[in-house]
Amino acid sequence: MRAWLLPMLAVLAAGCGIGKAKRAAADSAAAATRVGRLTDQVGDPRGRTDVPLAKWIMPRDMQEISGIVLAPDGNHVLAHGDERAHLVEIDWRSGMVIKRFNLGETPVKGDFEGITRGGLDYYMLTSKGKIYQFREVEDGKSADYVVIDTKLGDACEFEGIAHDPLTNSLLMACKTPEKSMRDSLVIYRWPLGDNPPPVSRITIALDLVIASNDWDDVRPSDITIDPFTGNIVLITAQQRALIVLSRDGQVVSAGPVPTDIPHTEGIAITRDGLLLISAEAGDAPASITIFRWPHPGRQAAAPAAGVQDSVTDPSQP
Template sequence: MIKVIHTLISILAIVFFLEACAQKKEQKMIYLSENYEKFPYDIYEPNKKFEMKDELREISALTYYSENSVLCVNDEKGVIYKYNHKKKEVTKKYEFDHPGDYEGIELIDSIVYVLRSDGKVFKVENFKDKKKINSVKRSTHLNAGNDTEGLGYDPNTNALLVACKGSPAHSKKYHGKRAIYEFSIEKNELSKTPKYLIDQDQIRKILEFDAYSRFSVQLMENINPSQGDITFQPSAVAVHPITKNLYVLGSVGKILVVLNPAGEIQAIVKLKRKIFRQPEGICFAPDGTMYISNEGRGQKANILKYRFKQ
């Protein structure tokens, strides 16, 4: 009898130990700087999940449209999709250009801006009227080698933010960094130098300091070594409407980096693969509600909705 009791105690001790380790690991999935008290979303528990039909299996970006709708693009067609998450379906389609690798979208007032991976920015006016729709393409000094994938809007400067998944510049000046440029809406041009630079070494040091990382598995799957440093490659960017922090999403590396307006890292969130199959888009509602889109990768794409915890 005593032996049985000892065995039960040992089993319970092991169970408690494993649970404690699991909780410890879960806590370490989110790094916070000293000045950043708490990440304001339950990132591993979305409040809603909306599955996309085949036409948006390659959803590559989204932007807030209304309380029940977002605008999306995929990386194959020059079409803007209006997705109603209350009806759970695409309710409108607006063709603005030829097929291409479209990776970013932003709605500012009544004008839609779309980013292509070769650095070109499309200004789409009257997008809701097929007869009056007007799409103007603007070239920048960035190209396919920079692999521009993220497009956000900063209302404080009235400028678009263009994040490079690939090379940060045309020279080795920003080697080891990831670059985010500023596109002035008023001047209709891209800044010559990056507005923000994210240091890959700093991210690695933070994650190593964390001591709990599954990067080795995450990074070696379906990654082309020619893309260079694969610690973090931005796929989407958005400015939080309340905190004014910059959220930079990386499908490669499976992390979400939060910067303050000065460009300092406030948080790094490791994204679980079972939830974030291929995160390519991020946007916010005015009340801070966050939406993250995942491409399908052989399955159904989805949009995840998160309530903001102030």
């Protein structure tokens, strides 16, 4: 009995190995095709900004995707879940999951709302204003972290975070500010560094933000910095709005997201001029959708290089 069992197991194992290798090769080929297609689309300077270029369906462990942030190489995006500090790194050009890791041996539980990066350090924000600082680790590992309690949880329910490289500070978007500021759009600035200046706040009257739009309110779900202009870009889930503010708090533009995406939770802008929007699962599965970002000079000339060449670090001053 044993005599034929071992060869049979060996054949089975070899079969599995061959199957895996075949599948990996097919995936690599599909990924290369996707990257090529996206590069062609990005190269078209007159392409529409309201038509999605790509849409990647998130895996099951990311159905409650919350924030997204670009990795230092600019080609990958790091996404995190809503209730647990579980992170997935995705090559946004091909829709390939590169790795997964957690914060802590048993992933930290919390109401995580946004993520950003300053240099090699990542900052993940909870709705109560706690910031988890950590660095990327290898696939399947657990990252160590430091918790910064801003103690702003009573003043605001936070929904998004962005690193401002010019001031080396974290911008924290307020979804629900305290009662006295309900008629304003509020963003807190949390300075980093050894001798940081005091915490400051940007408040903009909601009337100015809403302007001619038919919104009742504006509740940001994420915030990022436009790498071309340094403007503050906000996205809202309820109003499905995309709002651009200047650094001094002036409204640059406020309108609907390019296409009707429900449950928008995260936003990132690449140096290639692409807008990445993450949306958690609702009627549709969770996804990351890619649009063209109307950056200055986009009409004038196409990006000199394709997507693969964009390895600059957008958050470095």
